[in-house]
Amino acid sequence: MIPTLQFPVHTLDGRQLLPAGTRLDEAVMQEIAANSQAKRVPFQSLLGYRQIHGDLKIFLTTPPYHVIFGATGQQNFVWEQMLQVNIPVPCLKTLDYFRQYDFCTYRHILMVFALTTLLARDLAADCRDWLYGSFAGPTHDIGKICVPLEILLKTTPLTRLERRQLEHHSLAGYVLLSHYLGNHNHFAARVARDHHERKNGSGYPRGIRDIDPMIEIIMVCDIYDALVSERPYRSGGYDNRTALEEITRLAKKGEISWNLVKALIARNRQVRFDADNLLISEEKRGTPPERSTYGILLDDDQETEN
Numbered sequence: 001m002i003p004t005l006q007f008p009v010h011t012l013d014g015r016q017l018l019p020a021g022t023r024l025d026e027a028v029m030q031e032i033a034a035n036s037q038a039k040r041v042p043f044q045s046l047l048g049y050r051q052i053h054g055d056l057k058i059f060l061t062t063p064p065y066h067v068i069f070g071a072t073g074q075q076n077f078v079w080e081q082m083l084q085v086n087i088p089v090p091c092l093k094t095l096d097y098f099r100q101y102d103f104c105t106y107r108h109i110l111m112v113f114a115l116t117t118l119l120a121r122d123l124a125a126d127c128r129d130w131l132y133g134s135f136a137g138p139t140h141d142i143g144k145i146c147v148p149l150e151i152l153l154k155t156t157p158l159t160r161l162e163r164r165q166l167e168h169h170s171l172a173g174y175v176l177l178s179h180y181l182g183n184h185n186h187f188a189a190r191v192a193r194d195h196h197e198r199k200n201g202s203g204y205p206r207g208i209r210d211i212d213p214m215i216e217i218i219m220v221c222d223i224y225d226a227l228v229s230e231r232p233y234r235s236g237g238y239d240n241r242t243a244l245e246e247i248t249r250l251a252k253k254g255e256i257s258w259n260l261v262k263a264l265i266a267r268n269r270q271v272r273f274d275a276d277n278l279l280i281s282e283e284k285r286g287t288p289p290e291r292s293t294y295g296i297l298l299d300d301d302q303e304t305e306n
Contacts, residue, residue: 001206007168009175012094012145017175024171029184032175036182043086046113046138047079052095056082056110064228064240065111068267074118081117085134088180094142102152104232105144108225113137115221122263123217136191136218143173143192155232157296170196170205187214195219200254220260223247234292240268242286 005022022028047053060069060078069075098106116137144152147169151162158166173192178184194215197203211219227243230236238246244265251261 001208003171003205005168005171005175006164007146007172009143009146009172011176011179012090012097017179024175029175029178032178033182033184036179041088041090041180044089044092045083046085046087046092047082049087049092050096051099052110055099055107056114059107059111060114064243064268065115067269068115068118077121078114078117081134082114085138087135087138090180091139091142091177094145095138097145101149102144104230105141105152108222108229109138109141111225111229112140112218112221115225116218118267119217119221119260119263120214122267123259124214136188136215137221139173139177139188140191140195140218140222141169141173142176143169143171145176146172153232155293157233157293157298159298159300159302161300163297167196167204170194191215191218195222198250198255199257202253202255216257216260220247220256220264223250223256224264231294233294234289236289238288239286242288244268245286246288 002023002025005018005020005024008016008020009018010016017032018028047056059065060075069078095106095109098109113134114137117134120134147166151158151165154162170193174184174189177186177189177192181189183189190212193205194208194211195218197206197208197211197215197219199209199211199216201207201209224243224247227238227246228240237243244261247256247261247264250256251258
């Protein structure tokens with residue numbers, strides 16, 4: 001399936017790359033890559049950029065990540081991998097944007113990056129795959145710069161139009177990274193496009209079932225952090241047990257792979273367990289946040305009270 005843009009794609013400074021209605025076929029994406037800034041865009045160390053190192057140190061020590069990264073050597077491994085990651089400067093500037101205007105997204109991007117780096121060590125075939133995952137982690141949501149802030153920060157239910165605008169971030173990120181990297185087949189560009197796909201075909205934007213295993217690792221890290229983090233549309237983050245129960249439910253539905261669920265649960269145990277032999281409890285004892293508007297959609301002519 002070749003997706004079509006429902007909304008325009010623009011850079012952080014407002015320059016339009018593609019208009020709404022563009023079909024993202026091979027010819028269009030090759031043109032985006034050929035006309036890219038790849039030869040002119042400088043790269044810079046992610047950890048060396050402004051406050052990122054200090055912010056990450058704080059994020060890694062807050063629940064539930066204090067357990068996941070608390071074992072001996074875990075943080076050292078993550079720091080070592082992160083130090084090797086250089087990011088296009090325009091992508092770093094989007095982190096500045098989110099840090100100022102949408103801190104939840106800023107924190108989320110960095111924590112998906114860190115968790116992916118750790119889980120990839122457990123699940124990926126070789127070190128190069130780990131670094132691929134690390135590079136893609138801090139760029140997977142870059143397309144959210146094309147989503148109005150009033151939608152990203154909205155506390156009441158989204159309209160159907162607003163939901164489509166929010167989902168637009170996956171294709172927008174694909175176009176932006178293809179442009180900055182000069183390659184629409186680059187792993188980071190494909191992650192931006194595919195990190196909301198699901199193995200049973202229920203995801204977006206293409207509804208595919210055949211998902212790259214490394215992209216699936218990032219996909220599960222994205223789901224997990226979205227659950228345990230504060231979000232504008234609910235009263236608080238999921239407690240860790242409830243988040244892991246929700247991840248387990250998604251695996252039962254065929255949306256994600258069981259090996260990823262087991263690896264994530266193993267990393268949440270104080271004592272390191274062998275993920276392959278991990279037994280997952282069927283008992284449900286978690287309690288989701290009291291208030292959540294996630295998944296509630298209004299018709300476009302409806303209004304809600306704040």
